[in-house]
Amino acid sequence: MDAGGGRLDRVSADRPRLTDLGDGLAFLWRVLRRYRSIAVVSILGALLWMAAVVTIPRIIGAIVDIAVEGGPADDIWPLLLLLAGVGAVQAGGISIRRYFGFKLSYRAEADIRNRIFTHIQRMEFNFHDMTSTGELMARASSDLSQLRLILAMLPITLANLGMFLAVTTVLIIIDPVLGGVAALMIPALLFTSARFASRVVGYSFDLQARLSGLSHVVEESVTGIEVVKSYGQEAQQQKKLERSAVDIYKAAMGMAKERAIHRPLFETIPAFGTVAVLAVGGIRVVDGLISFGDFVSFTQYLAVMVLPLMITGWFFANLPRSAAASARIGALLETAPDIVEPRRPGPLPDGRGEIKFEGVHFSYPDGTEVLRGVDLTIPGGTAVGLVGATGAGKSTIAHLIPRFYDPTDGRITLDGVDIRDLSLDDLRNEVSVVFQETFLFSASIADNIRVGDRLASDSQVRSAARLAKAHEFICDLSDGYDTVVGERGATLSGGQRQRVSLARGVVRDPRVLILDDATSSVDAVVESEIQEALRQVMAGRTTVIIAHRTSTLALVDNVAFIEGGRVIAFGPHLELLERVPRYAEVLAATPNGADA
Template identity: 35%
Template sequence: MLAWMGTFVRICRYISKNWPLFLVSVICIFISAIVSVQIPLLTRAAIDNVIIPLAESRLEIELGKSTLLILVLEITGFTVVVGLFSFIQRYANTYFSQKVVYDIRNDVFVSLQDQSFAFYDKTHTGQLLSKVTTDMDRIRRFLGFQLTFLMTSIVLLVVTLYTMFSINTMLTLSLLPIMPCIFATFYSFGKKIRPLFTQMREQYGSLTSVLHEAITGIRVVRAFAQEDFERKKFTSKNDKYFQTSLASARIRAFYIPLVGFLIGLGTIIIFYRGGSEVINGTLTIGDLVAFNAYLAMMIMPMRFFGMFISGYHRTMAAGHRIFEVMDTETEIKEKPDSLTLPKLKGHVKFENVSFSYEKGRPTLKNITFEAKLKETVALLGATGSGKSTIIRLIPRFYDVSSGKITIDGYDVRNVKLKSLREQIGIVAQETFLFSMTIKENIAYGKPEAKMDEVVAAAKAAKAHEFISALPRGYDSKVGERGATLSGGQRQRIAIARALLMNPRILILDDSTSSVDVETEYEIQQALHTLLKNRTAFVITQRVSTIRNADKIIVLEKGEIVEEGVHETLMAKKGIYCQIYQTLYETQKPVVETTYERASSKQEEAEK
């Protein structure tokens, strides 16, 4: 048990924050134990002073009946008192355990919110979900039942032993040799079960992770007919968890009956020695009945010690996993003297920036460029060339390995993260919507936004028309991850969400890659107007977007190989020219249709 002492101490710190509830629970336990041990004494009095004398005609019937009635009423009263305090104790303890877990859960969530992207790159979602749900529930059950029952057992054991010694010292002493055997059994049990429970928590997390991936990626699984592969992967993880569970069950199946056998020996000793003393006249029948009742009261606590040790190790394994998350230091930290950014203008500079996700494998090498005020910078390159990494460094999702990034002259590492990120609008390649209404999703970055602001942002993103056509309009729920909407609709809501914040810097990661020709044209027109007053970074393979950019940066293997405007780069006949011609050929029908629509609208406007 000492192996988990650090984890237990940390849980105790949370307990100490809610000590009044814990104290109420302890007081109720103590009172219930004191009152409970009185009931066998009253039973003894009823047998020795009423029932036996009446049976032997040594007591008047009327006096005996009245005395017995008084004793029965006293027993009933004590039973009611025990029940009342047990109710108070259980309510207080349930409140207490829920409050402790509430505090831990909040701290874990805050820790997860503070973690850098690098943490999530290395951690499986299923593992995290297992820690925040299953492991947390394990702690709640331990505090709500097992810890309280342990205290109840200890108090009841001490009070019961004291009462037994007061009745018959020698008979009580004859039971004591069994106690070390029982506790030695508990110790051996805990030593063997602890590593298995640690394995089980880790394996359960892996199992949850595989299940989570299979469910969230079910469309991909079915599209590639990989159901059998996923089934085998899940079965493999499930089998490991099953085998470890069986190993722990075998240990419990051996030790718990062994404890029961040792307790049974105590019952044999009571009846043999106690019965002999009754025959010899040194012990009354009432004493023997009371003694047997006290032994029964002791059996429950002693049996529970085995279950407690099992539960303790399960809980400490769960707590260890939870505190691992809380103890993980975020790689992105604010300096103590970090500044709050004023309202940005949008002048962004990369100065000899290098970056690696893993040591020894550079993703960016000596990147230097400048995005002036209100410029649109298009980033172009093959997959893995470093485009997405560049835009992740601007809001400081990661820290550069060397060099620096400045915005309006401020090094992003020297400013408060909130003041930086709230002035940067981002439309990610994988559009994520929350399971809320369309209005709430658009206003996510600005919850205080008025309805007319939300509508204006939606109109600018060309989303208002399809939103208005929905049965509940802006109050329509989008489902999990926006499942009720098409890809193009999700992207337009994401654009509206970014535009509502009116950021000075806008990041668009291939934001029009999944929409049809008409939608793309509408979005391009909206963005063309909106980007005039802000600095924008665009990752795209859409030729219409690339051609209109103020600056084009071509990346290859983490390095800038070409930089300039469309006409200049085309004249060089280099990599950009090759990429553009390839993209143009594949998108020619789209480009021509887009320009036809633009020309048509211009002619209509002139008329």
């Protein structure tokens, strides 16, 4: 299913909406409250820094006044000592503010990432069918980084705002006219910085998109190099790449233009402030309204405010985007799973794994009805093959048993007990599924088999592998059972992977084994390797197997023939072949099934 129709659609739009902004800020606020002690320490550090920042220019001014008035020189030394002391306080303040700001943001990031992971693990199949991996990855990486940045900047921004207020107050106290003129720099720089940041952010998203466009061209050229070379179309790929490169160039130059326009302002705006202080302040010094030291301290105030003003502007420019990212994270975490534990799970019944479907209906959330009243009894310890045309609902039937989905109507029992009354752990411990697409974790083969049963001993792992006909090839690998497989490990063939996942399925010795089209993606040679393994693992176990190949159907006790969302025939394969013409017809359409 496509990623587009996800439940998270409401907040996955690129441009933040007003309600998202509110939701995002509310989420940020809740996060912040959780770490309030760290936040408070960081803010205290920031206040310390602020106090020093406001004091230092005054000390410099006092020293200059002594110099201008011609001494006494000895009066300067205590002031210099004071300056060093306040400098030390400032350093301490910065240190506390930074360290705890980082701690706040990294702690929150790590905790939220854990929550996202745990939450995703709990969400049912329906959710994952509709949500792409990329979307979930984005929540836990780029969105979370946005959130972290804002959290990290929050204490310093609060302190900066306090500082601007304090400095403005001090400036106005020293001299209302000059103070008023100098304080004009604050809105000018803030505005420039916010405008600059929001524009550059826009371009950088654009640039990112184009970079990934180029990466796409490169990727397809490299993975499809045989096709490119076979048709001699290197020039065509080159043209695609150059188009992409020009796109990147344009986005980068757009950004460069914004930078060239705005960045020099961060030098010239403070310099204009200095000019204003020179003109207005100079005249007021001449008129004797302020001291020369006051004049110098004004120039110093202008200098220390430049960087904080830039950062504050950046903060507010990024706030909407971060709030939107926070809103998306919040929405993900608030989406509750539909398939949950029963309030009072009943005990697991004894039995050989009899499965009964009673009037089971199933529709996907988009309304597509897949099962329309399935009645099916699979006697304990027997194997049943599910046969039907593509889309008949075979996989759905198989997936209902371990409660990957719940029926929209009707019920399913395991040894007489409704599976919704069992705890999920109990149920899934008794029902093993071998999926069509084998998925191996990046871990050793032994650990991959142990996914089926964490407590399995080495000998249990080995006997499961023997049962699945995997032991021999595993022993042939360089590190045997310790060979690391999965995305970042050794490559196994399709048949080998399939047998490892079979071993994983049987290591816990489940009551029920479900083989979900487990052999469809391997060729005949490999299937014949697996065939024997299947025969072994199915012996005496309730098995539900989806297959097209007659070779596999030869292994089962009964076949349930599914059409139109119902089981329309049930019985041994050969019997159905004779009794149900439509059954033979559907099988015949499958090339490997009908050949013989």
